[in-house]
Amino acid sequence: MSTDIHDLAGRPVIIGGGIAGLMTALHLAPEPVLLLSRSPLGAEASSVWAQGGLAAALGGDDDPALHLADTLAAGDGLCDPEAVRRIVHAAPAAIENLARLGVRFDRTPEGALRLGLEAAHSRRRIVHASGDGSGREVMRGLAAAARSTPTITVLEGVEAQRLAVEDGRIVGVQVSSSTGPLLLATGRVILATGGIGGLFQGSTNPLGSFGQGLALAARAGAILADMEFIQFHPTALDGPGRPMSLVSEAVRGEGAIMVDETGRRFLEGIPGAELAPRDIVARAVWNHLADGHRVFLDARQKPGPAFARHFPTIAAACGRAGIDPAVDLVPIRPAQHYHMGGVAVDRSGRTSVPGLWACGEVASTGLHGANRLASNSLTEAIVCARWVAESVAGSCGHPGIRFAATAQPEPDPRAVRPLLSRALGVTRHGEALKEAAGALLSLAQRNxxxxxxAVVGLMIAIAALQRQESRGAHFRTDFPGHAAVARRSRMTLDAALVAARELQHAKRLEEAG
Structure with a gap:
């Protein structure tokens, strides 16, 4: 790297180069800021892969109150209504700001934004860019804007390994790079590290996204929330490729249906059918597969011949598998897609650790509840980035300290993937969760x-065990009903370790007779 890292001490440090990180950096300008990206900017960000677009009440027949109602309904009792209200009301202006930054949204011949429909939305309110390439186009626009902003310094090929904490607050970040370990002294850190797809064998996310920000926050003592709520997208292209190619919900919004190998439309009896909330559709597909069927998306009639024009990214992925969606059935199955849980934050993105903020998928704002409404994630990132930046800019910040580096092993999630995939999939059971927690505890303690x-996986497993009900994306086959009172879960790493050790002790006592 040509940049002298020592000249950057004291600046706010953003960890993550996706949409949440870039938007936060742009909103912080003209304050100098340092943005860390593990890979070349945008190369591994989940944001680039987003197909569905951004949800906002922009249509003449729409209103933020309707967007609010749809989000609360999908969240199955666990959304924070005030957080949802603030975000959906801010969404239209945030979309307009993206357009001013150079993002090229799809428009009608008259110049109006073209709005799409996705599951559990009562109106057409999904804004797309380049058809199903929305994330890629938004990232292009934001990356160009960031590179042309002189106060934003981007360090690529740099990965955060630990947050330094002194007297209960952030004082620095330890990172690794091609030149070895580096120390960044700062009292203001923003996590924008994305999701957890790399913890699963079947995911639509980059394999390099395995909850790094959650591990950083947990080891720094932060409270994490709703860790058990993981969304499985019902329509990933069924094949050997990993990560799995997503077949966007927007395809069903344009009229595609689901059928099995007999041609039967097996979702007809479910309210909303193909456009029911994701958790319902994912479980229906999962159970049909478990009964020995195959499941396909039938887009031959709608969108039919227009498929490749409307969904070029999906058409290309299908083409690589020898499938033409205009004439062939598309084999699909559920795959891990999004994490509703994350680092618990307040309205300004502040975590429970002074000097630490979080934005995007790594954060738990209360917007998504137990089940994210389609295309609310990118909207959340661009809306909340402004509030995070305002909070960071308004904070005097600790100047940070020089601290000693300690070598950390390169994280590798391969040993964790089979554990989470077996125990924390579309459906869960207490005994499998206990077994997974025991194995994850052993891995987490080995350093x-x-x-x-394993630390991230363990916190998910313990939260799933403690939620003895089925709600939204969390479905316990041994507790299939709703609890009487909806409650969000909150947990620290220390609490998760204590719970896992108690389970381990109870198992030993049981085995001893």
């Missing part, structure tokens, strides 16, 4: 390559 991924 090896699997330690950080």
């Amino acid at each position: 090896g390559a699997a330690s950080d991924p």
